[in-house]
Amino acid sequence: MKDFSREEIDYVLDTAEKLEPVARGEEMSRLLEGKIVSLLFFEPSTRTRLSFEVATQRLGGQVLNLGSVEASSVMKGENLADTIRVIGKYADLIVLRHPLDGSARMAAEFASVPVINGGDGSVHHPTQTFLDLYTIRRESHLEGLKIAMAGDLKYGRTVHSLCHALSLYGAEMTFVSPPELQMPSEIVRDLRKQKIRIKETDSLEEIIGDIEVLYMTRVQRERFPDPEEYEKVKNRLKVTGEILKAADPELKILHPLPRVNEISPEVDATPHACYFEQAFYGVPIRMALLALAMGVIE
Amino acid sequence: MKEKRDLKIQAIENGTVIDHIKAGQALNVLRILGISSAFRATISFVMNAPGAGGKKDVVKIEGKELSVEELNRIALISPKATINIIRYFEVVQKNNVVLPSYVEGVVRCTNSNCISNSSEPIKSKFSVLQSEEDGVSLHCLYCEHVISEEIAENLL
Numbered sequence: 001m002k003d004f005s006r007e008e009i010d011y012v013l014d015t016a017e018k019l020e021p022v023a024r025g026e027e028m029s030r031l032l033e034g035k036i037v038s039l040l041f042f043e044p045s046t047r048t049r050l051s052f053e054v055a056t057q058r059l060g061g062q063v064l065n066l067g068s069v070e071a072s073s074v075m076k077g078e079n080l081a082d083t084i085r086v087i088g089k090y091a092d093l094i095v096l097r098h099p100l101d102g103s104a105r106m107a108a109e110f111a112s113v114p115v116i117n118g119g120d121g122s123v124h125h126p127t128q129t130f131l132d133l134y135t136i137r138r139e140s141h142l143e144g145l146k147i148a149m150a151g152d153l154k155y156g157r158t159v160h161s162l163c164h165a166l167s168l169y170g171a172e173m174t175f176v177s178p179p180e181l182q183m184p185s186e187i188v189r190d191l192r193k194q195k196i197r198i199k200e201t202d203s204l205e206e207i208i209g210d211i212e213v214l215y216m217t218r219v220q221r222e223r224f225p226d227p228e229e230y231e232k233v234k235n236r237l238k239v240t241g242e243i244l245k246a247a248d249p250e251l252k253i254l255h256p257l258p259r260v261n262e263i264s265p266e267v268d269a270t271p272h273a274c275y276f277e278q279a280f281y282g283v284p285i286r287m288a289l290l291a292l293a294m295g296v297i298e
Numbered sequence: 299m300k301e302k303r304d305l306k307i308q309a310i311e312n313g314t315v316i317d318h319i320k321a322g323q324a325l326n327v328l329r330i331l332g333i334s335s336a337f338r339a340t341i342s343f344v345m346n347a348p349g350a351g352g353k354k355d356v357v358k359i360e361g362k363e364l365s366v367e368e369l370n371r372i373a374l375i376s377p378k379a380t381i382n383i384i385r386y387f388e389v390v391q392k393n394n395v396v397l398p399s400y401v402e403g404v405v406r407c408t409n410s411n412c413i414s415n416s417s418e419p420i421k422s423k424f425s426v427l428q429s430e431e432d433g434v435s436l437h438c439l440y441c442e443h444v445i446s447e448e449i450a451e452n453l454l
Contacts, residue, residue: 081418102413102440
């Protein structure tokens with residue numbers, strides 16, 4: 001995500017906005033007619049894979065799926081570089097999801113066609129960051145945003161990329177997490193160097209009235225050796241109707257999904273809930289990225 | 299006294315002398331230059347030699363003038379090292395090492411999940427940055443992991 005300037009990000013978001021009626025099925029498009037998009041997913045994924053499929057098909061393109069890794073040449077010991085070189089001969093673009101960090105960059109070196117990173121390793125998932133930014137822009141605003149990120153801020157890759165991207169727009173950030181899952185100190189230091197105002201706390205109640213967007217993430221049970229400790233943390237970082245009584249009426253709540261119990265179901269029906277719309281926004285964003293990468297929109 | 303010190307490492311007729319290496323880093327300098335037991339030229343080195351600015355290591359490579367690119371890699375582990383090119387016992391060129399902006403296949407990425415540590419047909423690639431605060435740091439061009447303190451320990 002750090003490869004993108006603010007102007008480039010804005011351009012992708014503007015393109016997604018133009019394509020949103022197509023994503024909603026209100027308009028037809030043939031931008032990708034005759035184009036084949038190969039989805040190479042070496043890890044399970046539902047939303048990312050399906051939204052890339054939908055995005056391709058809504059633009060009139062066709063999808064070539066790797067299928068299960070077990071049934072592919074990968075199981076015969078083929079390396080990723082060779083797989084990429086071959087698939088690059090079949091398709092016009094490759095979307096790659098892979099468990100190793102940096103695999104998308106390597107794929108781009110070997111591919112004869114554009115490669116979009118659909119999430120590699122534990123650090124990067126740039127199309128998720130684009131859709132998070134798009135959601136914030138559509139539902140709230142990006143410039144000088146007061147945002148809180150809550151939950152697992154130590155391991156959550158979505159929040160790390162989002163922090164960097166939002167720093168380009170001068171956001172004020174509050175990090176809400178238990179001490180064991182705090183935002184890595186290198187990231188906090190980098191943000192402070194960019195003069196970003198940062199607050200760290202472990203209490204949602206304390207800050208809920210001061211923010212415009214709340215970005216929730218899932219706290220995973222396996223991060224806690226002690227089950228009792230997990231239960232305590234889980235309940236302390238839960239968005240409920242009660243907590244939201246102190247919130248700004250315009251507060252928007254985002255979540256990369258899947259959620260477990262960090263947002264009560266009663267919140268779903270409130271105007272604060274944006275997470276399902278956020279999942280939809282993955283479609284126009286991925287349409288924009290596909291169209292721009294293939295050069296059918298300039 | 300001067301004579302005794304000279305005996306520790308003789309002058310060379312032709313070749314490269316790497317001086318002012320950070321004390322204790324001479325073996326790593328050989329590694330970073332890719333000098334192994336298969337290397338034919340005569341190599342001599344001194345570790346922890348007393349110098350004007352404290353202890354230092356010195357490496358002499360006889361009969362071979364290494365390229366600037368090869369020698370500048372030394373700056374990753376010893377930024378104050380100097381390079382002397384010797385011809386007929388005379389120093390014909392003396393330079394400080396210059397930190398390269400990019401290195402390939404020299405250091406292993408310390409992120410065990412990085413694609414450059416897998417069996418893929420690629421070499422590690424890093425951009426090299428230097429700051430007063432953090433010293434020399436390597437930024438992996440595949441996974442973006444940053445190595446700052448363990449460079450010498452991860453030479454390939």
